[in-house]
Amino acid sequence: MPLLTTKIPRRPLLRLLSTASGGTTAIESRDQKLNRIADDLLALTKAEREDYSTLFRHKLGLTQWVLAFGLNAAYATGPASEEKKEEKTAFDIKLEKFEAAAKIKVIKEVRAFTDLGLKEAKELVEKTPVVIKKGVLKEEAERIVAKLKEIGAAAILE
Template identity: 60%
Template sequence: MSSIATKIPTRSLYRLFAATPLSRAAALSTATAEIRTQKLERIADELLDLTKLERHDYAILFRLKMGLDRYGPVVSAPGPAAAAGSGEAAAGEAKAAEKTAFDVKLEKFEAAAKIKIIKEVRSFTDLGLKEAKDLVEKAPVVLKKGVSKEEAGPIIEKLKELGATVVLE
């Protein structure tokens, strides 16, 4: 057997193993991985070049595109086939379904307590000072969407203590 191994030159063996489909696939996957890495680095660099406000907008857009709305799951609107059904049956089903997600709405507030209300709004949302101030000044406005009754209770109580009129919709 040793005579057979000595008759085949090592260069031929190397070419034989180097030309296998497995090595081509490995080379191709390495090139693909390198392209992916370059693409990810380019995306990361572009994200780092964004301003703080643009990054915030991008984060919201990304969550929405991924279906990860922070106020609850994204609910798609019924299609035309569902809308074409009988209106009475749909109304009956809507009444039968118990509401589990609520919106906390700020109706009005006392002017003297405006700063305290803004601070409280910032505590249960992740808004900055300016965004929270703008939101409070737009009253009546929905402060938080899609919260459970248990989660909304403390928020409503705290805002009512501060002199705001808050409703659960």
């Protein structure tokens, strides 16, 4: 994969040294201008710096390079673009609390969907709040949470 490089033209040192006094004022004004720009950039907020960065890349025509090298698409399209959020597919079921009268029912339900023995399920339920199952599909997780709520436990999806 070729690297993106920019050649910066350099003036020979002798040419800079041999310039007349008129040439030094041009250099000084150029330095002053660059210092002013640098000061202005440093005074920007974080959001303004991100917007400026995007605009600068766009003005330089680097948007196709950003996409080609797999960098963040927000830089290529600008700050007004909406990023696509991936929807979560695997959830963890967390047992928050349960009613004391429903403890046996909760243990039985936990055993039913975790394949744990009676002792392990009892120890797991007694550690509340605890994640009781990880990496469950959304439909199955919602069904399990609904069943736990029905028997008197409070469970959430994470």
